[in-house]
Amino acid sequence: xxxxxxxxxxxxxxxxxxxxxxxxxxxxxxxxxxxxxxxxxxxxxxxxxxxxxxxxxxxxxxxxxxxxxxxxxxxxxxxxxxxxxxxxxxxxxxxxxxxxxxxxxxxxxxxxxxxxxxxxxxxxxxxxxxxxxxxxxxxxxxxxxxxxxxxxxxxxxxxxxxxxxxxxxxxxxxxxxxxxxxxxxxxxxxxxxxxxxxxxxxxxxxxxxxxxxxxxxxxxxxxxxxxxxxxxxxxxxxxxxxxxxxxxxxxxxxxxxxxxxxxxxxxxxxxxxxxxxxxxxxxxxxxxxxxxxxxxxxxxxxxxxxxxxxxxxxxxxxxxxxxxxxxxxxxxxxxxxxxxxxxxxxxxxxxxxxxxxxxxxxxxxxxxxxxxxxxxxxxxxxxxxxxxxxxxxxxxxxxxxxxxxxxxxxxxxxxxxxxxxxxxxxxxxx
Ligand code: PLP
Numbered sequence: 393x394x395x396x397x398x399x400x401x402x403x404x405x406x407x408x409x410x411x412x413x414x415x416x417x418x419x420x421x422x423x424x425x426x427x428x429x430x431x432x433x434x435x436x437x438x439x440x441x442x443x444x445x446x447x448x449x450x451x452x453x454x455x456x457x458x459x460x461x462x463x464x465x466x467x468x469x470x471x472x473x474x475x476x477x478x479x480x481x482x483x484x485x486x487x488x489x490x491x492x493x494x495x496x497x498x499x500x501x502x503x504x505x506x507x508x509x510x511x512x513x514x515x516x517x518x519x520x521x522x523x524x525x526x527x528x529x530x531x532x533x534x535x536x537x538x539x540x541x542x543x544x545x546x547x548x549x550x551x552x553x554x555x556x557x558x559x560x561x562x563x564x565x566x567x568x569x570x571x572x573x574x575x576x577x578x579x580x581x582x583x584x585x586x587x588x589x590x591x592x593x594x595x596x597x598x599x600x601x602x603x604x605x606x607x608x609x610x611x612x613x614x615x616x617x618x619x620x621x622x623x624x625x626x627x628x629x630x631x632x633x634x635x636x637x638x639x640x641x642x643x644x645x646x647x648x649x650x651x652x653x654x655x656x657x658x659x660x661x662x663x664x665x666x667x668x669x670x671x672x673x674x675x676x677x678x679x680x681x682x683x684x685x686x687x688x689x690x691x692x693x694x695x696x697x698x699x700x701x702x703x704x705x706x707x708x709x710x711x712x713x714x715x716x717x718x719x720x721x722x723x724x725x726x727x728x729x730x731x732x733x734x735x736x737x738x739x740x741x742x743x744x745x746x747x748x749x750x751x752x753x754x755x756x757x758x759x760x761x762x763x764x765x766x767x768x769x770x771x772x773x774x775x776x777x778x779x780x781x782x783x784x785x786x787x788x789x790x791x792x793x794x795x796x797x798x799x800x801x802x803x804x805x806x807x808x809x810x811x812x813x814x815x816x817x818x819x820x821x822x
Pocket of ligand 1 (some may be wrong): 584
């Protein structure tokens with residue numbers, strides 16, 4: 393066993409000041425048990441904890457760090473921006489280039505607004521969708537997570553699923569009365585809701601590749617059905633690409649699957665590890681946002697020069713020739729070693745990936761939606777998670793999360809994962 397005494401001491405101290413000792417619930421290891429690790433620093437593909445243990449990191453700040461930790465080039469750029477100040481509360485040059493790069497990568501985004509988190513991006517995009525359509529209802533999918541805004545805390549995935557909370561206390565029923573819930577990968581469930589609520593649905597919001605009930609890819613035709621159904625019913629299609637944007641491919645899931653949404657939310661990678669989100673889409677819709685239009689949305693730190701530079705430093709690096717096929721191959725290699733180790737030990741496994749995002753379920757049958765995901769053997773996952781951790785691989789501490797690969801993950805790290813998986817699969821063999 394690795395020595396984690398300092399983490400345990402810090403956790404005991406953190407519990408005195410922070411709810412559950414953490415600043416975001418999944419970090420508390422609630423669904424896998426044990427004490428969360430406290431980290432001292434990140435170095436490329438590795439996280440180093442406060443006791444000096446090194447881990448190959450496949451969480452990467454929940455997908456944000458596609459360059460890996462503390463990339464030297466990005467750190468130099470951020471340091472240069474830092475010397476000129478952290479926030480102006482006024483326009484700066486870098487916010488334009490970051491916006492231009494996002495528009496070029498995702499042509500469905502004609503105008504966009506920078507915010508400070510994915511939650512904020514979703515909350516704001518939903519407001520605009522409602523304003524544009526003059527309708528109140530929203531369709532979301534069971535098991536999809538769109539941040540912690542009140543109106544999205546209905547059958548959400550990620551931490552909400554991890555904690556087994558169907559909803560959250562503190563969300564007034566009236567706030568979610570207009571949030572309808574459909575089944576992922578089931579266009580019929582969307583069609584019935586649209587028909588039962590004629591001219592009332594403002595938008596259908598979806599994670600185009602689900603990453604918050606484990607990794608679940610859209611089945612063939614699912615996203616294009618959503619496009620057709622929303623168009624037929626005068627509703628907007630909102631792709632929440634906070635996780636998938638600049639992660640499953642250069643043009644996000646919309647580029648990968650060739651389906652064009654009306655509105656998109658992004659975050660994570662576009663902030664290079666600093667707090668950034670953005671929402672954008674069709675010009676006629678986004679023209680409703682203040683000061684062009686009457687839909688109010690604002691932010692003290694939105695578009696601040698430090699976060700914009702961190703995002704730019706990241707996106708510029710993703711221009712390199714061959715980078716996406718390289719990331720895709722490295723990611724597939726991770727799923728392959730997990731799969732091989734499982735097969736070798738007779739452990740059931742389902743693996744999948746898109747771009748630099750992957751997932752696995754230690755189950756016999758493929759999982760297509762939340763009904764399938766919620767039946768996973770959580771105890772088996774917890775044992776696997778701890779065995780991997782002990783072998784130096786940091787996976788998300790919940791079966792309802794995705795895994796991520798960065799440009800810093802190379803053959804050496806793959807060897808660590810392969811060796812760890814061989815031991816961990818052996819440990820959970822039944
Ligand atoms: N939307 C999706 C698809 C996400 O995965 C997340 C976070 O994981 C969010 C929204 C919320 O983003 P944030 O945690 O930056 O508020």
